[in-house]
Amino acid sequence: MNKRNKPEPQKTPPHKSHKKRTYAPHIEAGVISVKEMKKLIAAVEADGAKNIKLSGEIIFVWDEGQGPGTHIEKQTSYEANDFRFGGVRPVKMCSAETFCQRFQQPVLGLARKLDQMFYRRPLATKVIVGIAGCKRSCSEPATKDVGIIGVAEGYEILVGGSAGYSPKIAKSIGIFSTQKKVIEIVEKIMNYADKNCKKTERLGAVIEKVGMKAFLKEIL
Numbered sequence: 001m002n003k004r005n006k007p008e009p010q011k012t013p014p015h016k017s018h019k020k021r022t023y024a025p026h027i028e029a030g031v032i033s034v035k036e037m038k039k040l041i042a043a044v045e046a047d048g049a050k051n052i053k054l055s056g057e058i059i060f061v062w063d064e065g066q067g068p069g070t071h072i073e074k075q076t077s078y079e080a081n082d083f084r085f086g087g088v089r090p091v092k093m094c095s096a097e098t099f100c101q102r103f104q105q106p107v108l109g110l111a112r113k114l115d116q117m118f119y120r121r122p123l124a125t126k127v128i129v130g131i132a133g134c135k136r137s138c139s140e141p142a143t144k145d146v147g148i149i150g151v152a153e154g155y156e157i158l159v160g161g162s163a164g165y166s167p168k169i170a171k172s173i174g175i176f177s178t179q180k181k182v183i184e185i186v187e188k189i190m191n192y193a194d195k196n197c198k199k200t201e202r203l204g205a206v207i208e209k210v211g212m213k214a215f216l217k218e219i220l
Ligand code: SF4
Pocket: 094, 095, 096, 097, 100, 101, 102, 103, 104, 132, 133, 134, 135, 136, 137, 138, 139
């Protein structure tokens, strides 16, 4: 895990019920100047805020003719996200454990683990993983190639969802009791996608073509 990426330790174990205070400023269209953002960070820091939960990407923007220089590389240890078509995208995760306590299973550690294992893995196609702590699905796992939802009995895995030109709702392939099993199955799904999807063809389209039964025969 990236050291700078490590959240402040939680005083209460995440699975125990406790109320966290949060503040989500309304930022019109999600666009804010760096100067305003600095002011905002200074204010919430002065009020004692510890972590920030990003709901999507954080994207810094330069004026035309300018761009990232050497400061980012020298002063931080972050790498830029990679959005080329083939490969695994950054894991999308809801607010479970960061501040939302409605989660049915711990998922934050699982999301980090999957991100560490699969992000940037080159594949024939694009694969997006979405993880939610409960069926409310704030991170929209049913619209991802691989969706994982914390449920009372364990982790439900969904496959074949996507947005884009031909949106699809992912289908459940079952509930699995341990994170270890979830990781094992996600690994198999990634390998399946690499072997069977053509470039620009999403996993859901391939499953539709071969049939869920044939897909599951290879995965489970
Ligand atoms: S999906 Fe459930 S656990 Fe995650 S943020 Fe939404 S309500 Fe909370």
